[in-house]
Amino acid sequence: MILEEIMNRHSGRAFSSKPISDEMLNSILEAGRWAPSCSNKQAWNFIVLHDKEVLTEAHEALSGGNAYGKAAPVMIIVAAKEDGGCSAHGLPYFMMDVGLAVENMLLQAVHLGLMGHPVAGWNEAELKDTTGIPKEYRIVCVIFLGYEGDLSLLDEVDRAKASRPRTRRELSEIVHWEKW
Numbered sequence: 001m002i003l004e005e006i007m008n009r010h011s012g013r014a015f016s017s018k019p020i021s022d023e024m025l026n027s028i029l030e031a032g033r034w035a036p037s038c039s040n041k042q043a044w045n046f047i048v049l050h051d052k053e054v055l056t057e058a059h060e061a062l063s064g065g066n067a068y069g070k071a072a073p074v075m076i077i078v079a080a081k082e083d084g085g086c087s088a089h090g091l092p093y094f095m096m097d098v099g100l101a102v103e104n105m106l107l108q109a110v111h112l113g114l115m116g117h118p119v120a121g122w123n124e125a126e127l128k129d130t131t132g133i134p135k136e137y138r139i140v141c142v143i144f145l146g147y148e149g150d151l152s153l154l155d156e157v158d159r160a161k162a163s164r165p166r167t168r169r170e171l172s173e174i175v176h177w178e179k180w
């Protein structure tokens, strides 16, 4: 029931501090590795943070709105070179490579009963400095990863955000059959 898992994936904010097994983490990274990519360029690189001290240092680089992510036992930073993807149509396909790998990892997390929340809110220079990511790479995404915790773990603002219904544009608005 892949559609059920796709729909169950959600960007929740309450993370339990319960650790993730290495086996689970490796299977999530495998899921990312097996994503499709333009010309099989595989532009992605995954920097996995799960050591408490390393995480604490990386947390300094998060934007204030993403402070809830400090509770997650794992952060996966996804970095790529801007010229790391294929160059068709003058489009930045490295971003699509990374996006597909991220979604694969998020879905594998759901499959394992975990929650992944992708974010774009961080200070890139600071996060690169902390983690030693070479300067020619861009940080495209950070995934907070862990077991979902209880909403009572959150402050009022995050609890309200986490309780909002998830919405999507209707198929009728986005799908064009045969012709736009």
Ligand SMILES: Cc1cc2nc3c(=O)[nH]c(=O)nc-3n(C[C@H](O)[C@H](O)[C@H](O)COP(=O)(O)O)c2cc1C
Residues within 6 Å of the ligand: 009, 010, 011, 012, 065, 066, 117, 118, 119, 120, 121, 141, 166
């Ligand atoms: C590229 C990207 C950047 C995002 N950045 C943030 C972020 O900085 N902070 C945050 O709390 N959520 C962030 N999100 C999560 C989105 O808000 C979330 O995916 C969207 O609201 C849809 O909700 P759902 O994932 O529960 O379906 C980001 C998601 C993506 C794909």
